[in-house]
Amino acid sequence: MKWHVLRPLWVAIGLIGAILIARVFLVPDDFGVHGRNFTYGFHRLSNVQEWKDFPVKYQGREACVECHEENVHMLDASTHATVECENCHGPGVDHPDGVESLPLDTTRDLCLRCHAFLEYPNSARGDLLSIEDRRHRRRSECIKCHNPHDPKEDMR
Amino acid sequence: MTCSRRAFLKDAVGGTLASVLPLSAFTFISSAEAKAAIAESKVRWAFLVDTTKCVGCGLCVKACKNENEIPYDAEVTRTWVERYVITKDGKAHIDSPMGGRDGFTSMEIDGEEIEPDNIDKAFFVPKLCNQCDNPACVQVCPVGATYQTNDGVVLVDRDWCIGCGYCIMACPYGVRFFHPVHKVADKCNFCYHRISKGMEPACVECCSFGARRLANLKDPDDPVTKIITTERVAVLKDEYGTKPHVFYLGLDANVR
Numbered sequence: 001m002k003w004h005v006l007r008p009l010w011v012a013i014g015l016i017g018a019i020l021i022a023r024v025f026l027v028p029d030d031f032g033v034h035g036r037n038f039t040y041g042f043h044r045l046s047n048v049q050e051w052k053d054f055p056v057k058y059q060g061r062e063a064c065v066e067c068h069e070e071n072v073h074m075l076d077a078s079t080h081a082t083v084e085c086e087n088c089h090g091p092g093v094d095h096p097d098g099v100e101s102l103p104l105d106t107t108r109d110l111c112l113r114c115h116a117f118l119e120y121p122n123s124a125r126g127d128l129l130s131i132e133d134r135r136h137r138r139r140s141e142c143i144k145c146h147n148p149h150d151p152k153e154d155m156r
Numbered sequence: 157m158t159c160s161r162r163a164f165l166k167d168a169v170g171g172t173l174a175s176v177l178p179l180s181a182f183t184f185i186s187s188a189e190a191k192a193a194i195a196e197s198k199v200r201w202a203f204l205v206d207t208t209k210c211v212g213c214g215l216c217v218k219a220c221k222n223e224n225e226i227p228y229d230a231e232v233t234r235t236w237v238e239r240y241v242i243t244k245d246g247k248a249h250i251d252s253p254m255g256g257r258d259g260f261t262s263m264e265i266d267g268e269e270i271e272p273d274n275i276d277k278a279f280f281v282p283k284l285c286n287q288c289d290n291p292a293c294v295q296v297c298p299v300g301a302t303y304q305t306n307d308g309v310v311l312v313d314r315d316w317c318i319g320c321g322y323c324i325m326a327c328p329y330g331v332r333f334f335h336p337v338h339k340v341a342d343k344c345n346f347c348y349h350r351i352s353k354g355m356e357p358a359c360v361e362c363c364s365f366g367a368r369r370l371a372n373l374k375d376p377d378d379p380v381t382k383i384i385t386t387e388r389v390a391v392l393k394d395e396y397g398t399k400p401h402v403f404y405l406g407l408d409a410n411v412r
Contacts, residue, residue, distance in 0.1 A: 009171075009174065013174060031300070034303075035303065035304060035305065035306055036304065039294070039295055040290075040291065040294050040295075040303060040304040041303055041304060042300040042303060043300050043301070043302075043303035043311075043313060043316070044300070044313055044315070044316055047311065047313040047315070047316070048305055048311065050313075051311050051345065051348045051349060052348065052349055052352045052353075053349065054224075054348070054349035055349070056223075056349060056350055056353070056355065057222055057223045057358070058219060058222070058223055058358045058361055058362065060355070060361060082364040082365065082366075083364045084361060084362050084364070086219070086362065087215050087218075087219070087362050087364070090222075091219075091222050091223065109258065109259075109261070112259065112261040113213040113214055113215065113258070113259030113261065114211055114213045114259070114364075116259075116260075116261035116262065118212075118260065118261075118262075118263060118278070119263065119272035119275070120241070120275065120277075120278035120279070121275060121276075121277060121278065122277050122278070122279070123211070123277075123278050123279050123280070124208060124209050124210065124211050124365065125211040125212060125278075125280075128211060133261065133262070
């Protein structure tokens, strides 16, 4: 075969070789088929651990009860027992060591999420005690009269 | 140009060798190795949404955004709550302002006030990633940045994603979005960092009404698995063949 035909062939082989060598350095060792098959499991294995190490923000009331026993027990006994502490107090990450006080949300808007009256038949929303926002003490914060830890308690 | 049979065969063999040799640089795994890589997991995460219990408070969306560091005021979210109001004329009014992050506190939908007398039914539907068994988003990823773990969750490798957006287009459920800070594709992963530590996903923990629950389908004693296997559950967009693993109780035909 003539040289002018062979020459591009060597160039092509050289290129493939260069790409393969570069690949050894660029692709992490744990990159490959892990899991079911190539279609669904082609990835960098250590990324699974990276996601597992993602920081947890919401600690749950088991963490709250360690110091705020009284409040948690009061809440547990109330009609608000199913409401998580962190829904109103904010995520407890780094508290109390890093973040001294959590960003407590005392706004009317927070209460209205569940307690604004929506006239929806066959919806669980209708079963909740609710107010018409426009008619019920428009400008005051709910917590002035209602104790969120024990809503049945009369604070007036 | 003349070419003898001998020369032709010689060149053919040589050419084949030259093109095949570089292939030897690739690794071929044996079937035993492949089996070891698959390593049957004792966990298959799934999710149960009880639409009859959801009241549209949106605390799950708020918790999800805080937990997973999704910019709070950006119009992207890993999970969201849709409101459906079906009026007497059969029309479905659907909205989800900011993904339902601030809850639903007024009767107004898209600037339209709907008379209570005109409503046939109204309900809320939380949505999140379906962690499909045949995830379309994973199939289309050109770089292997998104994948399915052994326990069924689909993850995105933030270091590997090139942000091409193919997966965002491929997901039939519209679950994926472009993360405005990391500039990569992002999606719900059932709070993988929490469930792998034995905790509940943030949205499940913050739901006061039990509308969201996590299940391990491979554990027959899991109470949520029992509901999924024994009660009448539905999935979204079954016709796509993605085999979604978020199951819905009380799913209405108007929900898409």
